[in-house]
Amino acid sequence: MTEQKPLVLIIDDEEAMRDSCTQILLKSGFRAETAEDGAAGLKKIKDLGPDLVLVDLKMPGISGFEVLDRLKNLDPHIIPIVITGYATVDSAVEAMKKGAYDFLPKPFSPEELRIIIRRAYERRKLILEAEALRTEKKLLEENFITMVSHQLRSPLVTIQQYFEVILAGMVGPVDEKPKEMIFKARDRLDGLLHLINDWLDLARINKGQIVDKFKTLDIQKMLEKLIDFMRPLAQEYGVAVELNTAPAPLLVLGDEESLEQVFTNLINNAIKYTKPGGRVHLNLKIDAGFIAVAVEDTGIGIAKEHLPFIFDQFYQVHRSQGKKMKGTGLGLSIAKKIVDAHNGTIDVSSEPDAGSTFIVRLPRP
């Protein structure tokens, strides 16, 4: 907050009243602005954002009561004080009901004004401070995941960096046996880093935030980009990845970043569970109010008894034979959570040794 003196707006139709209040306030360490009627007062509240408002209840045009009604919409934390020539209990009570902090019956002494204004300003400061703390707490919560991610990852990444340099032979020769072990240590650390990433992703997925970022997306373009990005992995596994092309753009309503993650996870799985020479086929079609994206592979498939659980967190199909698959067991849970946040669906069908098909349905704009 700035070091500026607090600003008090005086709304009164009597010039003498405006002048005398201004004089008193200026001498007491405040800044003062004046308005001669309710309409001008409301405009100044909007334009200048005063801390406190002194408002006369009886004015031509917009009444003091109406100003009280409307100023909370302009600044919910502003502190209004009413001035009234008719210091009736009724009008004072009504003003307080409408949110006035206090009232000053005319005539009042400079000291009475100063006391009320100072007390009101203390209240304003407390409210603003509480508000700032609330905002800060919210920011902290939002940044918490990013900070935790950083704190967890930093030391691991530095360990990885030592391994990288040692394995590259840049700090001296390393014998075969220790080298082999460092390779293994590096792989385990890699797995741990992936797990932290996935875990944090799962915690970070928040329906409200995803919905806030909704825009119209050309799903085919997005998939083309992802396939391009994953081409090296597909080549490494000897798997062909294809996308059928639609004549017209197929549009979905969604959050680009999280949907990229859904399809990265699905295509990644499809490639890794398919034997060399196999293929992964992506098929797009309109399905009523949805676009259905099928990710179909010719991989090892999933046995019927496992199918109901594959979207569960940390569920991994244990295989008696074949090489151990690297993964955290969170990829499909993440995908499902994101698709659910889009009000879409994700389904699977599979035949052991023939392949699996995952179908994601996303709403059209």
Added chain:
Amino acid sequence: MTKTSPKILVIDDDPDFREAVAPILKSALYDVISAANPAEAKEKILSEKPDLILLDIMMDSLFDGFSLCHAIKTSPEYADVQSTPVIFVSAVKEIAGSRFQFKGDEQGMIGPDDYIDKPVKPADLLARIEKLLKS
């Protein structure tokens, strides 16, 4: 006449990371100097005039790295070293490499010349440095 080796400034608050990355740079016969925080970085940039800067973007805050880079590229106090290439180094890599990529240009901030994820692969890092030093 022999030309002196290019000098590379590593800015990172993690001393172990600085130690682990130095042998990579030394293996390619670069001179390595380092700084642990933005203030030290500023002093070294101006006094040592490095040929290239490796800058961790997550020092005290995400903002430090971004604003230091922006300052080097635009601020008058860095006028002498304005053309020094800057590579962002970050441990916060995400899928498809996009999530934590530099987005400061949306706020009118000048970005780095290149971007690399931690842990850096020695060959990848050296290739990127060589490319920037040549241009």
